[in-house]
Amino acid sequence: MPLPTLILTLLLLSIFAFWIGRKRAISVVGGDARKLHSQPVYYGHVTAIWCGLPAMILLLLWISFESNIVTSLVINDLPVEIREGNQEQLGLILNDVRNRASGNIASDEHQAVTQAAVDHYRQLISISNGLLVVCVLSLAILGIGLARRAITAEQRARVIVERVVNFLLMSSASIAILTTIGVVLSILFEAIQFFRLVPIGDFIFGLEWSPQIAIREDQEGSSGAFGMIPLFAGTMLIALIAMMVSVPIGILSAIYLSEYASKNFRATAKPLLEILAGIPTVVYGFFAALVVAPFIRDSGYSIGLDVSSESALAAGLVMGIMIIPFISSLSDDVINAVPQSLRDGSYGLGSTKSETILRIIVPAALPGIVGGVLLAVSRAIGETMIVVMAAGLSANLTANPLDAVTTVTVQIVTLLLGDQEFDSPKTLAAFALGLALITVTLVLNVIALRIVRKYREQYD
Amino acid sequence: MNEINIKVAVERGLKKRQARERRFRLIGKSAIFTGLGILALLLTSIIWNGMGAFWQTRIALDVEFDSSVIDPEGNRSTEALYKANYTALVKASLRKAFPDVKKRRDKRKLYSLISNGAGYELRDLVLQNPALIGQTQRIWLLADDDVDTYGKHFRDKEDKTGTRLNAKQIAWLATFEKSESIQQNFNTTFFTAGDSREPELAGIRGAVMGSLYTLLVTLALSFPIGIAAAVYLEEVAPTNRWTDFIEVNINNLAAVPSIVFGLLGLAMFINFFGMPRSVPLVGGLVLTLMTLPTIIISSRAALKAVPPSIREAALGLGASRTQTIFHHVVPQAMPGMLTGTIIGMAQALGETAPLLMIGMVAFIVDIPGGPLDPSTVLPVQIFLWADSPERAFLERTSAAIMVLLVFLILMNLIAVKLRRKFEQRW
Numbered sequence: 001m002p003l004p005t006l007i008l009t010l011l012l013l014s015i016f017a018f019w020i021g022r023k024r025a026i027s028v029v030g031g032d033a034r035k036l037h038s039q040p041v042y043y044g045h046v047t048a049i050w051c052g053l054p055a056m057i058l059l060l061l062w063i064s065f066e067s068n069i070v071t072s073l074v075i076n077d078l079p080v081e082i083r084e085g086n087q088e089q090l091g092l093i094l095n096d097v098r099n100r101a102s103g104n105i106a107s108d109e110h111q112a113v114t115q116a117a118v119d120h121y122r123q124l125i126s127i128s129n130g131l132l133v134v135c136v137l138s139l140a141i142l143g144i145g146l147a148r149r150a151i152t153a154e155q156r157a158r159v160i161v162e163r164v165v166n167f168l169l170m171s172s173a174s175i176a177i178l179t180t181i182g183v184v185l186s187i188l189f190e191a192i193q194f195f196r197l198v199p200i201g202d203f204i205f206g207l208e209w210s211p212q213i214a215i216r217e218d219q220e221g222s223s224g225a226f227g228m229i230p231l232f233a234g235t236m237l238i239a240l241i242a243m244m245v246s247v248p249i250g251i252l253s254a255i256y257l258s259e260y261a262s263k264n265f266r267a268t269a270k271p272l273l274e275i276l277a278g279i280p281t282v283v284y285g286f287f288a289a290l291v292v293a294p295f296i297r298d299s300g301y302s303i304g305l306d307v308s309s310e311s312a313l314a315a316g317l318v319m320g321i322m323i324i325p326f327i328s329s330l331s332d333d334v335i336n337a338v339p340q341s342l343r344d345g346s347y348g349l350g351s352t353k354s355e356t357i358l359r360i361i362v363p364a365a366l367p368g369i370v371g372g373v374l375l376a377v378s379r380a381i382g383e384t385m386i387v388v389m390a391a392g393l394s395a396n397l398t399a400n401p402l403d404a405v406t407t408v409t410v411q412i413v414t415l416l417l418g419d420q421e422f423d424s425p426k427t428l429a430a431f432a433l434g435l436a437l438i439t440v441t442l443v444l445n446v447i448a449l450r451i452v453r454k455y456r457e458q459y460d
Numbered sequence: 461m462n463e464i465n466i467k468v469a470v471e472r473g474l475k476k477r478q479a480r481e482r483r484f485r486l487i488g489k490s491a492i493f494t495g496l497g498i499l500a501l502l503l504t505s506i507i508w509n510g511m512g513a514f515w516q517t518r519i520a521l522d523v524e525f526d527s528s529v530i531d532p533e534g535n536r537s538t539e540a541l542y543k544a545n546y547t548a549l550v551k552a553s554l555r556k557a558f559p560d561v562k563k564r565r566d567k568r569k570l571y572s573l574i575s576n577g578a579g580y581e582l583r584d585l586v587l588q589n590p591a592l593i594g595q596t597q598r599i600w601l602l603a604d605d606d607v608d609t610y611g612k613h614f615r616d617k618e619d620k621t622g623t624r625l626n627a628k629q630i631a632w633l634a635t636f637e638k639s640e641s642i643q644q645n646f647n648t649t650f651f652t653a654g655d656s657r658e659p660e661l662a663g664i665r666g667a668v669m670g671s672l673y674t675l676l677v678t679l680a681l682s683f684p685i686g687i688a689a690a691v692y693l694e695e696v697a698p699t700n701r702w703t704d705f706i707e708v709n710i711n712n713l714a715a716v717p718s719i720v721f722g723l724l725g726l727a728m729f730i731n732f733f734g735m736p737r738s739v740p741l742v743g744g745l746v747l748t749l750m751t752l753p754t755i756i757i758s759s760r761a762a763l764k765a766v767p768p769s770i771r772e773a774a775l776g777l778g779a780s781r782t783q784t785i786f787h788h789v790v791p792q793a794m795p796g797m798l799t800g801t802i803i804g805m806a807q808a809l810g811e812t813a814p815l816l817m818i819g820m821v822a823f824i825v826d827i828p829g830g831p832l833d834p835s836t837v838l839p840v841q842i843f844l845w846a847d848s849p850e851r852a853f854l855e856r857t858s859a860a861i862m863v864l865l866v867f868l869i870l871m872n873l874i875a876v877k878l879r880r881k882f883e884q885r886w
Binding site: 282 | 477478480481484485487488489492495496498509688689691692693696697706713719720721722723726727728734752753756780781782786810811816817839842843846858861864868872
C-alpha cells in the first residue's frame with residue numbers, strides 16, 4: 001500500500017473512531033447526554049486520538065529508520081571483500097542497488113555482484129512495507145477497541161482531549177528550540193571537523209583566502225589557505241557602502257513621512273517604499289549586475305578611473321536600496337513613539353519644525369534609530385543573493401570600493417554549489433564561515449534589541 | 461530696551477531659520493523621491509528588458525513531409541514516427557528555399573537560423589496527424605534565438621555590432637521578410653516548457669511547478685505549527701523560564717540570515733537524514749523553518765489584538781480554557797493569522813539562498829510532478845538564467861522576474877484585502 005493511501009486510510013479510520021466513540025458515549029448513559037461528564041463529541045475525540053496518534057507516531061518512526069535498517073541488512077548480505085573494502089566503492093554500489101531496485105538504469109559495472117543484493121533489497125522493502133501496513137492499521141484498530149471499552153459516564157473525556165491539545169501546542173512551540181539546536185549543532189559539528197584540519201587561529205587571523213585544493217598531493221599550496229580576514233573585510237566594506245546609502249535616505253524619509261507629510265501623501269508613499277522590502281533579493285542581484293555595475297564601470301571609465309565590473313560599490317549601492325525601507329519603517333516607529341509633549345514644548349519655545357526635529361526629536365529617538373541601524377547592518381552582512389550575483393569571487397584585502405571584493409556569504413555559496421564531500425576542508429570551511437556569520441549577526445541583534453528595549457522603557 | 465533687542469535679534473535670524481526649515485523639508489522630500497525613483501527605475505528596467513521575451517520569432521517554410529525520411533518502412537508505427545529524423549526535413553526545406561547555397565559552412569549557417577526544437581514541433585504535428593506524411597505544407601517553425609534577438613534589437617539599426625548573425629544570414633532573413641514568411645507571435649513556450657540550454661526553448665513551467673510544490677510543503681507544515689506555537693505562547697504558556705527561552709529563540713531565529721537555514725538543511729536533512737537532493741520536500745522543510753518565526757510573531761500580534769473581554773465572557777459562561785481559545789479567540793484572530801501566513805509564504809516564494817545550498821540549482825528540463833521530483837524554483841531559475849551570456853536569456857530572466865513579481869503582488873494584495881475585510885475595531 002503506498003504511503004498516501006495508508007495515511008488516508010488512517011484518517012478515515014480516525015473519523016470512524018470519532019463516530020464510534022460518540023455513539024458509544026451516548027449509549028452508555030442510555031441516550032441522556034446530561035449524565036456524561038463531558039459532551040459526547042469529546043468521547044469521540046478521545047477515541048479518534050487513541051486510534052490515530054499512536055499509529056501516526058509508529059508510522060513516522062518506521063519511515064525514518066526504515067532505510068537505515070534495510071541498508072545495513074543489505075550490506076551484511078554483500079560479499080565480504082566488498083563489505084570491508086573501500087567505503088566510497090561501497091557507497092557507489094549501494095547507490096546502484098537502490099537505483100536498480102527502483103527500476104532506474106544504473107551503471108553496469110557491478111552487475112554480477114549486485115543482482116543478488118538488488119533482489120534482497122527489493123524483498124526487504126516489500127516485507128517492510130507489508131509489515132508497516134499491518135502494524136499501523138492493527139495499532140489503530142486496537143486503539144479504537146481500547147478507547148471504546150474505556151468510555152464510561154464518569155470518564156473525564158474533555159480533560160483528556162485538552163491535555164493532548166495542550167501537549168501538541170507546546171510541542172509546536174518547541175520546534176523553534178529544536179531548530180535553534182539543529183542550526184547550532186549542525187554548523188558547530190561540521191565547523192569542529194574543519195578546525196581539526198585547519199587550525200582555528202589560521203582561520204580567524206589568516207590574511208589569505210584561497211580554498212582551492214590541489215588535485216595532486218605534491219602540488220604546491222595543496223592545503224589551500226583559509227584566512228577569513230579578507231572575507232570579513234569585504235563584507236564590511238559592502239555593508240558600509242550599503243549603510244551610507246540607506247541610513248540617510250531611510251532616516252530622512254522616515255522624518256519627512258512622520259513629521260511633514262500630509263495624510264494622503266503618507267498613505268501612498270509609505271506602502272510604495274515598502275514595495276522595495278518585498279522585492280526578492282535575487283531581483284536586486286540581477287538589477288545590480290545588469291544596470292548598476294555596468295553604469296558605474298562606464299562612468300568610471302569616462303572620468304579615467306579603472307573600475308572593476310564586479311566592484312564593491314555596485315553591490316553595496318544596491319544592497320543599500322534594499323535596506324532603505326527596513327531603516328525607514330523602524331525609524332518611523334521610534335519617531336512616532338516620541339511623546340507629543342516634547343514637540344509641543346519645543347514649539348512653545350518658538351523653534352521651527354526643523355529645529356524641533358533636529359534638536360529634540362532625533363536625539364530622543366536616537367537609541368531606537370541606532371538599534372534599527374544595527375539590525376540593518378546585521379541584515380546586510382547576512383544578505384546573500386545580491387553579493388553572489390554582483391560582487392566578485394577573488395578575496396582582495398582592500399578598502400577601495402572600486403575594486404572587486406568577496407564576502408562571507410558569497411564564499412559559502414561558492415563552496416557549497418555543486419557536489420560536496422563532507423570530508424574535504426573546502427566543504428567544511430563553508431560551515432566554519434557559517435558559524436562566524438551567525439555569531440556576528442546574533443551579537444549585533446542582541447545589542448540592537450537591547451538598545452531598542454532600553455529606549456522604550458523611558459517613555460512608557 | 462532689552463525686549464526690543466531680543467525682538468530685533470530674533471527677527472534678524474528669522475529669515476535664515478526659515479530658509480533652513482525649507483531646505484530641510486526639501487531634503488526630506490528628495491530622500492523619499494530618491495527611494496521611489498529607484499523603485500521606478502528598477503521596475504522599468506526589468507519591464508523594458510523583459511517585455512521582448514513574451515514574443516517569439518517564427519519562420520514559415522514549405523516543409524515536405526517526406527515519407528522516406530519519416531517512415532521508411534511504411535508501417536506508420538508510432539515508434540517509428542517518434543524516432544524519425546525530423547531535423548532532416550527542416551534542413552531539406554531550408555535548402556529548397558535557398559537552392560544557391562552550396563558551401564558546407566554556409567549551409568551550416570543557414571541551418572542555424574531555425575531552432576533545434578523545430579524538429580520536435582514537426583514530430584508532434586506528424587504524431588497528431590499522420591496523414592501529413594507525403595504532403596508539403598507551409599509551416600511556421602521556431603526561429604533560433606539569435607534570429608529572434610536580431611529581429612528585436614538590431615534589424616532597424618544602422619550599427620549592427622553585437623549581433624551574432626553574419627552578413628549572409630542577415631540577407632537570408634531579409635529574403636524571408638520580403639516573402640512575409642517571418643513574424644513574431646506570442647511566446648507560449650515560455651509558459652509551457654521547462655528549462656533548456658536553448659533560450660528559444662526555455663520556459664518557466666518547471667520552475668513555477670517546483671515553487672508550487674515547495675510552497676505547498678511549506679504551507680502544510682508552517683501554518684498549523686506556526687499557529688499552534690503562537691496560541692501556546694500567547695494563551696496557554698505559563699510565564700516561566702521555558703517560555704522565555706522559547707520566545708528568545710523565536711526572536712533570534714527571525715534574525716538569522718537565510719543562508720544559515722540552507723546550511724542547516726544541507727547538514728541535517730541531506731547529510732544526516734539522507735534525504736534526496738534538489739527536491740521540493742527538503743526545500744519546503746528548510747523554508748518552513750525559515751518562515752515559522754514570521755508566522756508565529758504575526759499570529760501572536762493577531763491573538764493579542766483580541767480583547768480580553770471576549771475571553772472573560774466565554775470563561776464566565778462556563779467554557780474551559782481550551783474551549784475559549786478554540787471557539788472564540790482563534791476564530792477572531794484568524795484573519796490576522798492568515799495575513800501573516802500569506803506574507804510568510806510570499807517571503808518563502810522569493811527566497812533563493814537556502815535553496816542553492818540544498819541543490820535546487822540543478823539544470824532540470826523535466827517538469828516536476830510532485831514534491832519528490834528533482835526541481836528548481838522560480839527565483840533560482842532567475843539566478844541560473846542571469847548567468848547566461850545570451851541576450852535572449854537576459855530577456856527571459858527579466859520576464860521570469862516579472863512573473864515572480866506578479867505572484868508576489870497578488871499574494872500581498874490578498875493579504876491586504878483580507879486584513880481590510882475582516883479587520884475589527886474593538
